[in-house]
Amino acid sequence: MITRRTLLGGLAAGAATASGLALAGRAAGTQAPAGRAAAGLPLHIVNASGEYANSSVWVYIVGNDGTQQVHVTPDGELKPVALADNGPDGFTDYAIPLAATGTTTLRLPQMSGRIYTALGAKLRFKAVEDGNGKAALAYPAGWVASDPNYDVLHDCAEFTYNSGGMYCNTTMVDMFSVPLAIKLSGAKEQTTGTLKDGARAKVFADVRASEGFDRLVIGDKRVIAPGHGLDSGLFGKDHLAPAIDEAWAAYASKDLTVTTNAGTFTGRVSGGKLTFTGPGTVSFAKPSTRDVLFCDGTLAAPNDGTLGPVAAVLGAALNRSTLAAHAAQPTTDPAAFYQERLTNHYAKAMHAATLDGKAYGFAFDDVAGWASYIEDGAPKELTLTLTPF
Template identity: 60%
Template sequence: MNSRMIGRRSFLASTAALGALALGGGTTGCAPSSRARSTAATAGGLPLTAVNRTGRHAAEPVYMYVLGVDPATGAQGHVTADGVFVPCAASDNGPDGFTDYAIPFRDSGDAAVALPKMSGRVYFSIGDRLRLKVVTDGNGRPALQYPAGWVATDPNHRILHDWIEFTHNDAGMFCNTTAVDMFSIPLAIRLAGTRTQTTGTLVDGGRDRIFAAVSAHPDFARLVVGDRLRVIAPGHGIEAGLFPADYYDSYIDAVWDRYRGTPLTVRTDAGTYTGRVTGEHLSFSGGTRAPASVARPSTRDVLFCDGALAAPNDGVTGPVAAILGAAFNRSTLLSHASQPVTDPARYYREGVTNHYARAMHEAAADGAAYGFAFDDVAGHASYIQDGAPTSVTVTLTPF
């Protein structure tokens, strides 16, 4: 993976700050700190404006939450409406057991805040406030439970919500929309700075197109929650018993059979590697340092880009695993013995493929989406960055 990216892989794992935002439903520790407002995190606030253009939900209250980690202290917390980062504390929980970190939208239809230098997420909810709770982790530190809309027992399951991910630091602003876990509210980012960039905008009727495309496939239809409240990613569908755990197995078997006798070439920034299957492993040679062999993945490994396809930040095995993970999700391994395939017209053409990710890309105005964690391979993720940002706008686009 390109080191500049803050996609799902690096967003959750590359630093302690980003790693604090574990996949939903988990708790993440806040480094010990005072409750004093952080001057270090407040310096260099970037104007962030959120605009409600949903139309159908124009009369319902909309709330924004800026959650993340102060890089100066490692403390996890939230940003107040006046642009100040405040570490989380158990005392933040109210009588109902949940915090109130919401920044309400104004009557004008928008919300604004000066974004401190930090890494985190900007959540949005429509119609109700999110149920966020500060708990204590195994080390006795405050920890914030994030929404997990794909879990039926999560207190936010019936609340319409979604989020973007970002890192704002001395190097600039790095941000993306994401459907790695789920899709619900169509969000578009406009980043101004050395130039103006946008991502996340859907084609007209894009939200309906996504739900229709997922619903049309028998194996994926059960991923739609409620009356088009959200659609969850197929990996989480396996966990919830809504998606077949062996969905990719026949494709994986075919890939393993092919590359027992045919070499697979994988090109990375660190060199070009040639792989062949021996037993249950795909072993590579070439370059100055050969990557570790890759074990036969499971369907879950493919959809989560984890397990056998986990991408360590080692510059060798990591990029190879990422490229293989993308190729499995895009189903290009049987048709192309040289990876990565960069032409999106070649993606999702097999019967067994990630139709959830395909739906996200087909509905995107620029074709970019984060439909799975390795979707940044070959530059197809809904990610933008700027080294000298002046403002960022997130629009909740029409339903």
């Protein structure tokens, strides 16, 4: 199974300059040659926002074809990013306008990437040179006040489409702004990401009301994830430290078991490190608040089948505040999630907002299947809907 942590393997270089995500993984398989129109998968864009007319909404499809960064033209052509694409203002214009009325249907070539929606104004993607001298894109970073897209209402969904099928998700890992839903039709019909009526406003209100999280709400434009808030000085760098300390103390005198596809690991804390034995020996220094929120640092998850899966389970348990009280992980019952005062209230608000209870509030939210992620090995069409505000 491809998860969000592997499906965007091609998004390095310029994307990494804008995103705080650790998106390691595999390439997108057999791709249509860049610069040639592909048959592609029908992609339907439905504007049901109720706030913006089609004429004020633009779509951007950007990502990687396995060898280089690319963008998709309105007619479904896959084209490489080029420095020459920057216009007189210093930015590219890869915007795809919506149809004058009704549903807009595009063709999605095989690639890994993101589908951005911009409302009220266009986004400004800048073509830059990456560390290998290749052209790449600096992606929008709505959590950075100096970013040229900070004042633009925008959001995105993510996908990998290759010979194996379609793998896609809505994401709130960086921020939440525009309510989006995806429907994948193929071997079966699947939908995720749909918010309950009035849930956008409730997310803003719930995060604003949570102790220490209030400054993550940026007017009525977006709520930024607490990890980015921490980096921007809007969230306490030690906010989760007491909860992390409690979990580490709990397993100094008893076992913690973590079950993954590789088997069951048994761990104890000694000398400040949580060390597991079992299918392999893996060890973790006590993580910081930032490590937990980004699921990185001491909780970084390599795609190695041993350390990575255990790190993912620990990261999920710490974000969901289940680690100290549940000695058998992963915890799978959502009724146990986010019950402590010190928890990821941002992710909690996002899960409470969706009809299916699923969201990508942090990078390891796919643990136990609670991410807004769907896949199909025989896809026929994909629909991205801007749902009511």
